[in-house]
Amino acid sequence: MALNPTRNDLPAKARAAMVDLLNARLADAIDLALQLKQAHWNIKGTTFLMLHELFDKLHEETEGYVDDLAERCVQLGGTAMGTLGAVSAATSLSPYPTRPQSTTGVVKTVADALAGFGKGIRAAIDAADKAGDKDTADLFTEISRGADKGLWFVESHLQ
Numbered sequence: 137m138a139l140n141p142t143r144n145d146l147p148a149k150a151r152a153a154m155v156d157l158l159n160a161r162l163a164d165a166i167d168l169a170l171q172l173k174q175a176h177w178n179i180k181g182t183t184f185l186m187l188h189e190l191f192d193k194l195h196e197e198t199e200g201y202v203d204d205l206a207e208r209c210v211q212l213g214g215t216a217m218g219t220l221g222a223v224s225a226a227t228s229l230s231p232y233p234t235r236p237q238s239t240t241g242v243v244k245t246v247a248d249a250l251a252g253f254g255k256g257i258r259a260a261i262d263a264a265d266k267a268g269d270k271d272t273a274d275l276f277t278e279i280s281r282g283a284d285k286g287l288w289f290v291e292s293h294l295q
């Protein structure tokens with residue numbers, strides 16, 4: 137996809153690579169946000185309130201990642217691809233199961249989604265660094281730290 141003109145001095149080749157990478161991880165982040173709401177709404181059991189609130193808090197944090205990834209993409213001359221169709225085609229996360237799940241099943245689904253998201257983001261740190269875009273690498277690093285923390289919160293319910 138052709139880049140929009142910008143005075144940003146990063147080489148066009150690096151910006152083009154970062155736009156693609158940011159859009160790939162944007163699709164994951166939007167999918168993750170939707171999965172967290174799905175879990176927030178449908179969780180049941182004696183730990184309902186704790187998990188209902190935890191999933192909503194993680195959703196809110198993920199919405200922050202979504203906005204940061206999309207806006208960095210546009211700052212580099214790209215087009216942020218956040219439509220339902222684009223996200224559905226590009227996400228690397230496993231689909232959220234539509235069958236009813238136990239409380240533990242929901243927690244495992246959310247942990248899997250967070251882990252999958254975190255894995256992609258961690259790989260993106262190195263890719264951005266190698267492309268010479270320290271700022272995008274820094275954004276991915278910040279998000280990665282948040283995703284790791286979220287995974288810790290969720291996995292603690294599985295022990």
Ligand SMILES: [Fe+2]
Pocket residue numbers: 176192
């Ligand atoms: Fe709610």
